[in-house]
Amino acid sequence: MKISTRGRYGLRAMIDLALHAEEGRVPLAAIAARQDLSLNYLESIFSALKRAGFVLGMAGAQGGYSLARPAEQISLQSILEALEGDLSISEELDAGTPLRAFLKRHVWDAIDQEVEITLRATSLAEMVERIQLQASSADSSIL
């Protein structure tokens, strides 16, 4: 049970983008540098995020990415789903045995639901708020 690098790096980059949203369009190279991520990999992740309607990309000297919607309206669940596909922990099962069907309903679906509630409840805007709060209380310079 793992979140792939695509999901991990993509979410981190999206939080970084939201943190710097006020600076206007953010070049991927800046995100790559701040987050110690490969620019090539970020480009492939962001083309998927653009297709999925999370970011707007602009080419050129003043180019870069911006959020396509307000950060309040982007949940962590939706970003991870766009990057990872279905977040369910159980495989798509053949009809299977009555035992298996029972466990899907009472165990795997219940766990999925708890995960979804948690990730859906948190928006990018909330992440930004929390990180800024931490930064100011720790007097650190991550921003």
Next chain:
Amino acid sequence: MKLSTKGRYALEGLFYMAIATPDRAVSIKEIATGTGISAAYLEQIFFKLKQSGIIRTVRGARGGFIFNQPLSEISVGQIIRAVEGSLVPVKCVESLSACTSRVRGTCISRQVWVELSDALARAADSITLDRLRTEWKTEQEGGMPR
């Protein structure tokens, strides 16, 4: 974020024991027949479950596996950890040194993975074999499936 078949089959095997043979030793062969899972694969999985102390073996003609703990104390979380090692979907949650990033000290996403892990653990640890057995019985007796 898929669970391995190991985790799924471990729960299926133990759930079969909980509803069919809670009080006697049962052979891998019988569990294989009852669940439709290959006996060879179950053998590997049950070895790990035994190591973790969830079940033990009984020798003899009527030997096999038997629960080593009350069903009310065996949770889905415990079963998955026993066979998969962990219930945590991103390594840094357990150990920050597992992350090789230069910026791990100021990571802006680790908190998300901590909360995701907490949600998984909260859900999986709250479901016990005892509770599942009760729900199964209710449904078998004609209760409405959820």
